[in-house]
Amino acid sequence: MTQEALAEAELTLAQLDGIAFGAGPGSFTGLRIACGVAQGLAFAADLPVIGVSTLEAMAQKNATQRVIVALDARMGEIYHAAYQQSAHSWQTVSAPMLCLPHQAPSIAGNHWIGCGSGFDAYDKVLSTLYNGHIEQINYALYPHAEEIAQLALPRLTDGSDTNPCNAAPIYIRNKVALKESER
Numbered sequence: 001m002t003q004e005a006l007a008e009a010e011l012t013l014a015q016l017d018g019i020a021f022g023a024g025p026g027s028f029t030g031l032r033i034a035c036g037v038a039q040g041l042a043f044a045a046d047l048p049v050i051g052v053s054t055l056e057a058m059a060q061k062n063a064t065q066r067v068i069v070a071l072d073a074r075m076g077e078i079y080h081a082a083y084q085q086s087a088h089s090w091q092t093v094s095a096p097m098l099c100l101p102h103q104a105p106s107i108a109g110n111h112w113i114g115c116g117s118g119f120d121a122y123d124k125v126l127s128t129l130y131n132g133h134i135e136q137i138n139y140a141l142y143p144h145a146e147e148i149a150q151l152a153l154p155r156l157t158d159g160s161d162t163n164p165c166n167a168a169p170i171y172i173r174n175k176v177a178l179k180e181s182e183r
Contacts, residue, residue: 002041013045018162020152022143023051024170025071025079025096031169039164048162050152053170055096055116057143059083060151062113066093068134070118070126073098078118078126079172080104088154098172101125107133115141 006013021038024031035051042049059067064085071079078101082094094105101122107130115138119126127137156162 002037013041013047016045016047018042018048018050018152018156020050020052020148020156021167022054022057022145022148023168024054025073025098025172026054028169028171031171035167035169039167042164042167047164048156049164049167050155050160050162051167051170052148052151052155053081053096054143055079055081056083056090056151057147058115058141059085059090060147061141061144062115062138064113066109066112068094068107068112068114068130070101070104070114070116070122072117072121073173076100077173078104078116078122080118082107082112090151096170096172102129104129109133111135113138115139117142 019038019042021034023035038049041047055069055071058069066084068082069080073079077098079096080094080099081092081096083090084093094107101118102125104126110133112130112134113136114126114130114134119137120139
């Protein structure tokens with residue numbers, strides 16, 4: 001797939017300025033694969049690598065000033081974060097966290113946009129919790145490579161740590177499965 005994408009863009013791996021990947025939170029297997037592939041390609045071509053939060057990438061996709069992101073984390077929980085845009089970057093209002101939908105942090109102010117599969121799965125709970133704060137919910141919204149690249153570019157040029165050795169998935173959940181006694 002990488003070779004096909006490079007061929008379509010008429011580029012070689014060595015012609016790239018860097019490699020960005022969706023670092024999470026999200027599927028443990030998907031995050032590990034994304035990180036491993038990015039590291040492997042970066043080492044092979046001596047390129048820098050940037051991991052980008054999938055929650056921040058979703059905020060970027062909304063192209064608005066204030067975004068509450070909620071991803072369905074399964075097991076009755078959500079990955080949650082809130083961002084506010086200032087100048088050309090996102091400021092974290094509520095840090096990425098794992099929580100039960102009804103325990104999502106409160107947000108001050110109005111004109112927020114909600115997005116993500118957490119709003120799909122827990123619409124009633126989150127809509128009630130953020131009633132009066134959210135003016136729109138963008139359902140079925142997922143992070144894409146375009147937003148990851150947009151967020152990675154300034155980090156690539158501002159001296160952020162881009163050593164492939166330091167690339168790592170963003171795991172918010174430490175427990176991936178329930179024991180039989182917990183089910």
